[in-house]
Amino acid sequence: MTDLNKKKKFPKIYFGWWTVIAGGIASMWSAGYYHYGFSALLKPIQSSLNLSRAAVSVPSAIGRLEGGIEAPISGLITDKFGPRTIATIGALFFGLSLMLMYFVNSQWSYYLVWGVLLGTAYNLTSTIPVNAAITNWFVRLRGRALGTKIALAALSGVITIRIITWLINAYDWRVACVVGGLVMVCIPLPLLWIFLRRYRPEYYGLLPDGAKAEIKAQKEPASDTEQSIDRGVRYASTFQEVEYTLRQALKTSSFWLLVLSHAGHNLAVPVMNVHAIPLLTDKGLDTVSAAGMMAIMVGASIPFRFMGGILADRVSKGRLRMLLAGAYMLQAISFGVFIGYDTVTSLYYWFALYGIGMGTAFAINPLLRARYFGRKAFGSIHGASQAIMAPFGIIAPIYAGWIHDTYGSYMLAVKVGAIMLAVSVVLTLLIFPPKPPARVTHIRQIV
Numbered sequence: 261m262t263d264l265n266k267k268k269k270f271p272k273i274y275f276g277w278w279t280v281i282a283g284g285i286a287s288m289w290s291a292g293y294y295h296y297g298f299s300a301l302l303k304p305i306q307s308s309l310n311l312s313r314a315a316v317s318v319p320s321a322i323g324r325l326e327g328g329i330e331a332p333i334s335g336l337i338t339d340k341f342g343p344r345t346i347a348t349i350g351a352l353f354f355g356l357s358l359m360l361m362y363f364v365n366s367q368w369s370y371y372l373v374w375g376v377l378l379g380t381a382y383n384l385t386s387t388i389p390v391n392a393a394i395t396n397w398f399v400r401l402r403g404r405a406l407g408t409k410i411a412l413a414a415l416s417g418v419i420t421i422r423i424i425t426w427l428i429n430a431y432d433w434r435v436a437c438v439v440g441g442l443v444m445v446c447i448p449l450p451l452l453w454i455f456l457r458r459y460r461p462e463y464y465g466l467l468p469d470g471a472k473a474e475i476k477a478q479k480e481p482a483s484d485t486e487q488s489i490d491r492g493v494r495y496a497s498t499f500q501e502v503e504y505t506l507r508q509a510l511k512t513s514s515f516w517l518l519v520l521s522h523a524g525h526n527l528a529v530p531v532m533n534v535h536a537i538p539l540l541t542d543k544g545l546d547t548v549s550a551a552g553m554m555a556i557m558v559g560a561s562i563p564f565r566f567m568g569g570i571l572a573d574r575v576s577k578g579r580l581r582m583l584l585a586g587a588y589m590l591q592a593i594s595f596g597v598f599i600g601y602d603t604v605t606s607l608y609y610w611f612a613l614y615g616i617g618m619g620t621a622f623a624i625n626p627l628l629r630a631r632y633f634g635r636k637a638f639g640s641i642h643g644a645s646q647a648i649m650a651p652f653g654i655i656a657p658i659y660a661g662w663i664h665d666t667y668g669s670y671m672l673a674v675k676v677g678a679i680m681l682a683v684s685v686v687l688t689l690l691i692f693p694p695k696p697p698a699r700v701t702h703i704r705q706i707v
Contacts, residue, residue, distance in 0.1 A: 274470030275457070276397030280405050282455035283390035284412025286347070286448035290354055291413050292420025293440045294323070294382040296554055298374075299537040300425050300547070304433040309370055313538065314661035319371055320534050321654040323379025327387075328650020330380060335388050335643025336506075339636065339706045342458030343389035350384025351449040357381050358441030362434045385448075386413070387646075389456070392639040395630045396460040399468040399496045400573065402630060407569020407623040414565055414619065417558025425551040460635065462492035471495060496635070500577055502696045503634030506707050509641045512694035514632055519645050521687035522625065523652040525588060528595070528677030534657045539670045543604065557611035561619030568623030577631050577693050584624045585688040588681055590617030595678035602671070632693055637706045 298320060306316040338346055357377040364370045390409065398405040427436035461468055465488055493503070509515045536557075540550035568587070572580060594613035598606050626642070633641050660673040 275455075275464075275466070276394070276405065276461065276468075276470065278455040279393050279397055279457070280409045281412070282448075282451040283347075283386075283394060284409040286351060286452055287386040287390060287409065287413035288416045289420060289440070289444055289448050290351075290382055290386045290416075292416030293358060293424065293437075294354075294378060296417045296421045296558065297424045297436075297440070299534060299554065300421055300428060300551055301433050301436070302534070302538055303541065303547075304428055305370065308433065309365075309367055311367060311370075312661070313535075313664045314658055315367065317534055317657040317661035319375030319379070320657040322371060322375030323382065324650055324653030324657075326376060326379045327383040327653070328647045330383055331388065331643035331646035331650075332640065333643070334384055335392075335639035335641070335646075336706065338389050338392045338639035338643075342456075343393040343639075344453060344456040344458055346384055347389035347393075347452045347456055348449055350381050350386075350389070351444060351452055354378065354381035354385050355441040355444035355449065358437045358444065361437035361441075364434075383646075385452075388639050388642050390452075391626050391642065393456050395626070395638045396635050397457075397468060399499050399501060399635075400471075401469045403569035403571070403573035403623065403627050404566070405569070406626055407566045407572075410569070410619075410622045411562050411565040414558050414562045414622075418555045418562070421551050421554055421558075425547060429547070460492065462488040464488075467492055467495050501631065501634050502700060503636045504641070504694075504697055505701055506637045506640040506644060508697040509633045509637065509694075510644065514691050514694040515641070515645075517687055517691045518629065518632075519648050521584075521588070521684045521691065522645070523649045524680040524684035524687065525591075525621070526649055526652050527656045527680040528591070529656065535660050535664070535670060535673070538664075540607070542664075542670070543607065545604075553607060553611050556608065557615035557618070560612045560615030561622070564616050564619035565623045568620040569627065572624050572627050580624060580628045580631060581688055581691045584621060584628060584691075585685050587617045587620035587624065588684045588688060590614075591621070592678055592681035592685060595674055595681060599671075599675060599678060628691075640706055 302316055305311070306313065309316070334346055357373060360373045360377065364373050391406065394405050394409055395402060424436050424440070427439055457464070496503075504512075536554055537547065537550040540553055541547060545553065568583070572583060575583060591614050594610045594617065597613065598610040600606075629642060629645070630638055659676075660670060663673045664670050
């Protein structure tokens with residue numbers, strides 16, 4: 261067999277896809293504990309520390325507060341120095357913080373470890389750095405790349421949460437946390453260090469999407485960097501992508517409408533992520549069955565996370581907002597189904613429909629931001645968005661827990677969530693693509 265035939269049989273994989281896989285695995289494990297796993301851990305921790313439902317929800321709010329404070333900083337650092345260092349530090353921090361949960365025996369230590377330490381680590385590991393790395397390496401195929409990463413992350417609600425519930429039932433919640441920390445340090449952390457690059461592909465003689473492969477991505481940056489950068493800018497412009505600085509993005513109405521629509525959506529999310537398993541067990545389901553219901557929700561979202569990305573690649577920039585609005589509308593309808601019937605059967609429809617809408621929204625949200633504002637300041641723009649949305653994320657989980665403590669039911673929280681999702685639908689339809697900035701600056705000018 262000739263070398264040419266060998267090359268045809270074993271085509272070279274574009275390095276960006278390894279970034280997608282590494283980021284997806286890291287997100288799967290970290291989100292499995294910090295988001296879906298927290299719902300499984302909530303009642304055991306509440307019982308162990310003798311806390312109210314509102315009090316045990318506070319660390320989720322602390323994490324969102326910290327995310328809002330640190331997001332602009334981590335976004336700026338990611339854009340200036342690359343995603344690899346900040347993501348691997350976050351992964352190490354995440355693993356150690358989970359292991360520290362073994363020693364938590366009071367309310368203040370619980371707030372410190374899960375709320376402050378783990379919240380900080382999660383925000384550094386799975387959101388801005390990984391999404392920025394993928395956004396840098398893809399333009400035409402960005403939707404399917406982000407969709408693939410998000411689909412892999414969704415396995416946290418199918419695989420990771422079942423591991424967590426099994427560990428809780430077989431041992432206890434402390435052992436479940438220690439195991440999670442050890443796995444994070446031994447598997448996702450090395451993958452992030454190896455497969456996240458500091459720079460965008462042009463610095464290595466490549467173009468986004470693997471359009472050109474002159475120099476291996478693992479090598480040092482190419483010597484003709486400026487020429488490569490110019491080729492990358494021209495390549496991205498063929499897909500109507502213009503690069504904004506953070507300051508330029510903040511001056512557009514599109515940025516603020518995107519933030520507000522996402523904030524309204526985030527007011528509904530804690531009902532499903534933080535309080536879902538307590539809600540289900542209050543309805544009479546056992547813990548394993550409740551975890552299975554969560555698996556239905558996340559399982560339903562997985563194909564739509566991937567398909568949403570593929571569909572978004574085929575839709576013009578001006579119509580992306582319609583896809584996102586449709587995803588939010590499906591989530592609002594799912595809430596309405598449960599409100600209208602409030603039966604065990606309606607729970608299945610609620611979780612399945614919500615999962616489909618959630619998966620589609622997860623795929624389109626970062627893609628819309630990247631398509632509207634470009635690559636160079638993606639981390640900074642994402643970080644600024646998270647900072648502005650932080651108050652909504654802080655209020656939501658505590659408010660849902662307070663409603664349960666006050667009324668003995670989550671139903672009012674469900675109704676508020678449905679209203680907020682409906683508001684998000686309207687706001688999203690108003691997010692038109694921004695006009696190109698008056699002056700397009702060099703890619704190193706981020707702010």
